[in-house]
Amino acid sequence: MDLDASDADAAFRAEARAWLAAHVPATPLPSLETREGFAAHRAWEAQLAADRWSVVSWPARYGGRDATLFQWLAFEEEYYAAGAPGRVSQNGINLLAPTLFEHGTPDQRARVLGPMATGEAIWAQAWSEPEAGSDLAALRSTAVRTDGGWLLRGQKTWSSRAAFADRAFGLFRSEPGAPRPHQGLTYLMFPLDAPEATVRPIGRLDGKPAFAELFLDDVFVPDEDVIGEPGQGWRVAMSTAGNERGLTLRSPGRFTAAADRLTALWRESADPTDTALRDRVADAVIGARAYQLFTYVNASRIAAGGTLGAESSLNKVFWSELDLALHETALDLLGPYGALADDADDAPAHGSWAEGYTFSLAGPLYAGTNEIQRNIIAERLLGLPKEARA
Amino acid sequence: MRFLLTDEQREFGRTLDSLLGAADTPAAARAWAAGEHKPGRGLWARLAETGVFALAVPEERGGMGPLPLELVVAFVELGRHVVPGPLVETVAAAAFLHRLGDGAAAGDWLPRIAAGDAVVGLCADGEPFALDADAADTVLVVRGDTVCRTQARGPVQPGLDPTRRLARPLGGTVLARGPAVTEAARHATDLARLLTAAQAVGVGRALLARTVEYVCQRTQFGRPIGSFQAVKHRLADALMGVEFAEPLVHAGALALANEAASAGAGGLSAGAEVAAAKVAAGEAGYAAARAALQLHGAVGYTDEPDLSLWIRKARPLRDAWGGPGACRARVLTG
Numbered sequence: 110m111d112l113d114a115s116d117a118d119a120a121f122r123a124e125a126r127a128w129l130a131a132h133v134p135a136t137p138l139p140s141l142e143t144r145e146g147f148a149a150h151r152a153w154e155a156q157l158a159a160d161r162w163s164v165v166s167w168p169a170r171y172g173g174r175d176a177t178l179f180q181w182l183a184f185e186e187e188y189y190a191a192g193a194p195g196r197v198s199q200n201g202i203n204l205l206a207p208t209l210f211e212h213g214t215p216d217q218r219a220r221v222l223g224p225m226a227t228g229e230a231i232w233a234q235a236w237s238e239p240e241a242g243s244d245l246a247a248l249r250s251t252a253v254r255t256d257g258g259w260l261l262r263g264q265k266t267w268s269s270r271a272a273f274a275d276r277a278f279g280l281f282r283s284e285p286g287a288p289r290p291h292q293g294l295t296y297l298m299f300p301l302d303a304p305e306a307t308v309r310p311i312g313r314l315d316g317k318p319a320f321a322e323l324f325l326d327d328v329f330v331p332d333e334d335v336i337g338e339p340g341q342g343w344r345v346a347m348s349t350a351g352n353e354r355g356l357t358l359r360s361p362g363r364f365t366a367a368a369d370r371l372t373a374l375w376r377e378s379a380d381p382t383d384t385a386l387r388d389r390v391a392d393a394v395i396g397a398r399a400y401q402l403f404t405y406v407n408a409s410r411i412a413a414g415g416t417l418g419a420e421s422s423l424n425k426v427f428w429s430e431l432d433l434a435l436h437e438t439a440l441d442l443l444g445p446y447g448a449l450a451d452d453a454d455d456a457p458a459h460g461s462w463a464e465g466y467t468f469s470l471a472g473p474l475y476a477g478t479n480e481i482q483r484n485i486i487a488e489r490l491l492g493l494p495k496e497a498r499a
Numbered sequence: 500m501r502f503l504l505t506d507e508q509r510e511f512g513r514t515l516d517s518l519l520g521a522a523d524t525p526a527a528a529r530a531w532a533a534g535e536h537k538p539g540r541g542l543w544a545r546l547a548e549t550g551v552f553a554l555a556v557p558e559e560r561g562g563m564g565p566l567p568l569e570l571v572v573a574f575v576e577l578g579r580h581v582v583p584g585p586l587v588e589t590v591a592a593a594a595f596l597h598r599l600g601d602g603a604a605a606g607d608w609l610p611r612i613a614a615g616d617a618v619v620g621l622c623a624d625g626e627p628f629a630l631d632a633d634a635a636d637t638v639l640v641v642r643g644d645t646v647c648r649t650q651a652r653g654p655v656q657p658g659l660d661p662t663r664r665l666a667r668p669l670g671g672t673v674l675a676r677g678p679a680v681t682e683a684a685r686h687a688t689d690l691a692r693l694l695t696a697a698q699a700v701g702v703g704r705a706l707l708a709r710t711v712e713y714v715c716q717r718t719q720f721g722r723p724i725g726s727f728q729a730v731k732h733r734l735a736d737a738l739m740g741v742e743f744a745e746p747l748v749h750a751g752a753l754a755l756a757n758e759a760a761s762a763g764a765g766g767l768s769a770g771a772e773v774a775a776a777k778v779a780a781g782e783a784g785y786a787a788a789r790a791a792l793q794l795h796g797a798v799g800y801t802d803e804p805d806l807s808l809w810i811r812k813a814r815p816l817r818d819a820w821g822g823p824g825a826c827r828a829r830v831l832t833g
Contacts, residue, residue: 110504110568112753118500179500372831384824391827395747395775398767402746405502413503423739480732487731491711491738494726 112405114183121176122183128162129191138194140451140464142317147231147273150197154228164202164226171218172226178408182360189366192460200270201225201232205278208296212337212345221298233271233301235279235323236346239264243481245280245346246290250325252281252297252339258331259283261299264324269475271321272310276300280342287340294342298334305329315450315467359428361401367435368397370460374442389438396431403427419489422482429472429479436466502746504572512572515549519580525805531583532661536634539583540618546573546582547615555593555690560609565594567690567752571697575745578701578784578816581808583662585620585631587698587820591691592619592639595646598683604648604674608637620668623688623820628656628665630819640668641684647671660811686758689773692820693751696777699784699816700748703741706787706809710734710794730794737790740783744776751776767833774821774829781817781826788813 114122138153139146157163158172166181167173176184196202206225209218224230241247250263261281271277277299284293301308305328310318337345375390403424407417439462440447451461473479487493504512522545527538546552551573556562564570570590577586593612596605611617620638622629629638632652640647649671655664711734714725724730754769767775788810792799799806817823 110502110508110749110753112500112502112750114500375831384828387831388824388827391778391830394830395778395827396743398750398772398775399743399747399779402502402750403743405500406746409500409502412501423742426735427739427743480728483732483735484728486735486738487725491707491731491734492715493711493731493734494715494723496726496728496731497722 114179118177118179118183121174121180122187125162125165125184125187126191128160129187129193132156132160133191133193137192137461140317140461141195141197142272142313142319142464144273147197150194151228151231153194154196154198154231158227163198163228164206164222167206167222167226171222178411182362182404182408185360185362186365187362189360189362190369192366197270198225198228198231200234200274201230204234205232205298208278208336208345208348211348212296214333216333217336230276231270231274233268233274233277233321235265235268235271235277235299237265237267239266242267243478245294245343248280248282248294250279250281251285252283252295252330254283255329258329259295259297259335261297261325261328261330264322266322267311267320267475268323269320271301271308271323272318274301277323278336280346283339283342291343293340294346295339296336296342296345297330298336299325299328299330303328313467314470315464319468359424361397361404364397364428364431364435365401367432367465368394371435371439371442374439379442386438386441389434389441393431393435393438396427396434400424400427400431419485422477422485423490425476426473426479426482426486429469429476432469432472436462436469440466502749504568504749508569508572511549511569512576515546515551515573515576516579518545518549519576519582522580524580524582525808528581528583528662528808531631531634532664534633534655534664536584539634542582543584543586543618544615546577547613551577552590552593552615553613555590556609556613557597560597560605560613562593562609562613565597565756567693567755568749570690570694571748571752574694574697575701575704575748578698578812579705581662581702581705581812583631585618585635587691587694588621588630588635589617589619590694591687592621594690595621595639595641595683595687598686599646599675599679602675611636621687621691622668623691624684627667629668631664632666632668633664638668638671639674640671641680644678644680645676646674646680646684648674658815660815662808662812663815685770688820689755689770692777692826693748693755693773695816695820696744696748696751696773696780699780699813700741700745702809702813702816703737703744703780703784703787706784706791706806706813707734707737707741709806709809710737710787710791713798714794724794733790733794737783737787740779740786744779744783747772747776747779767830771830771833774826777821778823778826778830781823784813785817 138149141147141150154163161174164173165176165184169175238248252259252261280294280296283295287293305326307324308321310321313319371393443457446457449456451463527542531539553562554564554566554570556564596608618635620629620632620635622640624641632638633655638649649668651669653667655666658665714730715723717724751773754772758769792810
């Protein structure tokens with residue numbers, strides 16, 4: 110057992126650090142949940158892609174660097190430590206791309222991955238519906254067979270990034286009479302700029318349009334944009350859901366970097382006799398380190414040929430609660446300044462704590478609520494009996 | 500990087516688990532609580548045969564260490580099986596004597612510790628009580644930059660965990676004085692903290708396993724209580740605590756083994772890494788005890804079932820060798 114980076118990994122980290130030091134914008138970009146900020150973040154994706162830093166773990170032929178899992182983790186640590194911008198492409202890169210690598214056709218990979226890597230096409234996730242959040246089996250929007258493809262109809266909601274994104278991916282019911290609700294679902298990619306698609310941005314708690322609802326009125330999707338077999342969408346989607354909860358969406362780097370910033374803030378500004386606050390700062394540091402080490406365990410297991418199963422539910426609950434604790438503690442440390450939005454005149458110059466706080470509030474809700482995750486942990490990792498269901 | 504135990508380390512843990520599982524450790528713990536040390540010393544002798552104590556002692560003194568990671572693997576099992584006695588203190592005393600230099604005390608005691616023949620107490624600076632001084636062959640008492648050896652003690656005082664018998668050490672003869680004592684004590688404290696954390700992980704795992712078993716067979720309202728969401732969520736949280744604490748304990752062991760070099764990928768010093776492990780493991784063990792008590796209901800609140808041995812141990816382990824406050828402060832000093 111060791112925590113030592115190989116020479117190759119150390120060299121990779123050093124190269125990433127040097128590139129980031131030379132390229133990370135000196136002034137933070139505007140919030141990516143605004144039209145102006147979205148465009149600025151799209152340009153940043155192009156800049157990352159130009160030097161092949163946007164998708165380091167992908168094969169070189171799709172614009173990546175064939176980075177190992179440990180190299181990817183190192184890149185993410187460096188990325189967040191450098192204070193680099195949030196990733197507007199992350200829904201595509203972290204959720205759709207792994208699905209395409211696993212279930213997509215060579216043609217799909219060739220068409221979709223390049224523009225995704227450069228930020229030319231930004232993807233939105235379109236899973237939730239008004240009556241179906243964590244319970245994806247309750248999805249009602251439909252895909253109806255037509256010549257050469259499918260017609261999508263229905264309503265999607267809380268669709269992350271959809272306010273300004275170009276395309277979306279989601280599950281649709283293609284066999285209305287299927288015997289079980291998990292069956293007869295099809296996973297499709299569709300355009301958001303089709304005349305039959307209406308995108309209505311939804312303001313989140315801070316009013317910024319971080320997501321949207323989609324009204325689909327016979328949006329045409331050609332057969333080549335179905336991922337996996339029609340009717341097998343559930344199985345295809347579950348591999349993405351594991352990614353979302355597990356390793357790829359929430360790399361430890363963002364939490365270790367936030368914990369470092371929090372510690373710096375505490376050293377600068379805290380009342381040293383306030384041990385209650387000190388203990389919360391320490392707990393955030395301990396939590397971030399624990400999350401990092403737990404990820405190293407999982408990465409080591411995967412590198413040794415293993416797989417990640419229901420452990421991703423442990424990850425999900427842990428990082429979402431850690432993220433919230435980190436930001437709540439920061440707001441308390443900031444005192445009266447903690448009440449200001451990031452673009453306020455007197456906003457603290459320590460980073461985007463307000464936006465980060467707002468975003469962290471969503472952590473326990475999305476990617477499968479923490480209640481659902483705790484059920485999965487109890488049933489699949491501890492072996493407790495299933496709840497009686499009506 | 501390969502942040503996984505080796506097959507040998509896992510096998511060592513399994514060996515201890517099956518040895519202790521067959522040894523009626525709860526009975527030894529209850530006897531120990533009553534001041535009857537013979538079954539406990541018998542357990543120590545068997546542990547010595549597997550090499551547990553030798554892991555703390557360098558080769559030139561008859562051991563095969565120091566090997567903090569293997570010690571951690573062992574102490575998780577010792578916690579899982581509530582093995583009584585000043586295990587942490589004896590092993591930390593070995594580290595202390597070794598660090599202090601090759602004096603006569605090291606020559607006298609280290610081979611005996613490695614062989615499992617000596618039970619040694621270690622009372623840290625500022626700590627009023629020595630653990631299990633009534634069972635110890637000797638107690639090392641650190642006060643400032645001075646260390647004394649004594650067998651004299653005040654009366655054993657009743658504790659929250661009756662298997663942890665506390666007494667004030669009295670008098671003693673000076674073994675050493677000066678900065679080397681302070682430095683050796685710092686190192687021994689880090690090791691004691693780490694192994695206490697490992698024990699807490701083992702206690703947490705044992706409590707979880709017993710509670711999962713119980714809630715699957717205990718029925719209320721016509722269903723196993725383990726099917727109720729409130730019960731599930733409490734156990735999911737307890738599992739999460741233990742699962743995220745154990746890697747910290749392993750990283751703490753690596754950091755101690757590698758103290759002179761870098762502290763690992765996180766940039767924490769060995770002392771801070773160990774303190775982080777102690778906070779997380781201590782809280783996880785205690786949370787598992789609270790969950791076990793709650794979910795066993797009145798069964799958990801009774802002394803007779805062996806479960807009580809684990810429930811009562813969790814809190815003192817959380818607080819021994821630097822409670823959560825002290826350890827949190829240590830984490831932030833970097």
